[in-house]
Amino acid sequence: MDLQLVILIIATVLLMGFFAAASPMFFTADNLLNIANQNASTFIVAAAAGMLLMAGYVDMSVGSVMALAGVCAAFVSIDYGTVAGIICAVLVGTLVGTLNGILIGQIGMSPIVVTLGVLAAARGLAQLLSPGSLYGLPEDLIGMGSGSFLGVPILVWIAGVICAIFWFVSARMPAGKHTLAVGANPRAAFLTGIPVKKFVMVLYIVVGVSVGIAAIMQVARLGSAPSGTLGLGFEVVVLTAVLLGGVPFTGGRGSVIGVLIGVWLIAVLGNGLTLLNVPTEISGIVTGVVLVLAAASSLSGFQRRRRRPRRVQLSARTAAVRVSK
């Protein structure tokens, strides 16, 4: 197992151990399910965004796209029912993901600039559509946000299934290796037959779809769609979790499991501090310190990255010698 992942797991376990000792409520099935439920949408988007970053690309628009998809879904679900609302959310996410994918993957525009642009535009559009909060959603949609099946919240089931798919695709399917290959060296990936441009576009669409799903989940949980605050700052949470989970900003490494643990660590930290009612100022300091300590796990990755170019140089030299012979 990747050393970085091991360190992250140890950090998470230690943190959980601390909170369990500090609050008898923390380490109960009810509270752990509560944490999973509260962060179900983050798990889904982080898994998708993690794969995107493994390919060396970033999506900073997820928060506002969540607002846009959520507002559209709320509008549609009020008039046409829950299923139509869900389809609408996924459709909006897909459309925005496709737009990002075309501009970045096909045309080659800067991922950060494009997605920051979409971040601003999507929030504006969401607020144009609904200046206030949309409420009065169908009962079955709200039921999806608050209900449970076999004692496990429905949102956790949804997140579990989708994250399992992401894990399977990234770890067991060629697409996972292609993602890492594109992130490590897009030109080499292209030369090995991977259609890099299309592949990147598909990754953006996948992120868009996941945001659409997350949006309807969040709207169902809240029972309303506040266009001004829905998903606000979500992109930072997702990016933090992805980076914490061991995916470098340059791509080429990482795993969905690592990303999911990154989400869990942040979620546990938030929950534990709330249970202990730690004052906001102290909470900020503690959060920062824990994240920095957890991020120290990337040190092993740094060391490996330093060695890698030498190996590449050696193999290049070897190849050159072979050719000259």
Place this chain on the structure above:
Amino acid sequence: MTTTAIAIALVATACSPAGSGGSASSSCEEEYTIGFSHPASEASAVKVVKEAAVAHAKELGCVTVLLDNTSGMNLETQRSTLESWVTQKVDAIVVLPVDPAALENLREKAQGQGTKWLTYVAGNPEEDGTVGFDNQSAGEDMAAYLEQWIAEKHPEGDISAAVTTATPLPSIQPRVLPAIDLLEKAGIDVVSQQDCAAQDCGLQLAEDALRAHPDLRVFIGLNDDAALGALRAFQNAKIDLDETFIAGFDGAEEALVSLQDKTGYTASSAIPSVELGASVVDNALAAITGDGDAGKQTPMFLVTPADSDEIAELLKAYTTFGG
């Protein structure tokens, strides 16, 4: 939630409506131009106030209100807009500054050329006037209502409570401080006191607090959004809402509808948007002409499910101005 989110939601709050209409010269003999800068244009309550200000100016017939599009508490955008207004030599500027210190030299320049400078909610000793509402009295009203509720429902103090705050914005804290003091005096533990001014964090905080403290029955949000999130958590936990006190500030549309429909919300300290919008214009005119009160505040008032007429009146602002 992030600080940005808190700031945005609070400012939304800050821009909600309130009070008793204008005072100053409603009979102006000259044409005046007033700039109104609020750095959270994205907030629905802000939109209502802005629209109300524009509508009131139209009514007067001699005032043009300029609005800026600053959103997300962006200081750079706000400053650029204000600079252009100063260059334009507008008659008055009403501003909720993202950072008052960063606008000081601009204020001096504006006042030096005769432009009146009024602050919105935030105070400034050098200002020519102010527009806003009284968070302190709103907080005291809320605490008084809570006191009644405790005396009636839980005189033994056998429950716990949660309150949301906004530590980055101390001027808004008086909303909740009287309630916190009261709870302490009543022997009720405040088991959660965290920054939050949006539905998602309100929901999350209430869920966490309910799990750790199943006797949680009081949740006071810094604004209605936070309290509405908490209401969802109480509903999900299947707690009898007749036995809870879930309240916030601003008179957000969704909160008012919950009060009207009696679906669990206990009270909101509402700010009448139309009056607040009108006071943006009236207070500025008072500063310009020297006639009237340039510091007139718009009073917040507590509405409960029993106040159906007041709720209907407050909701009318959202219908009229599309908040």
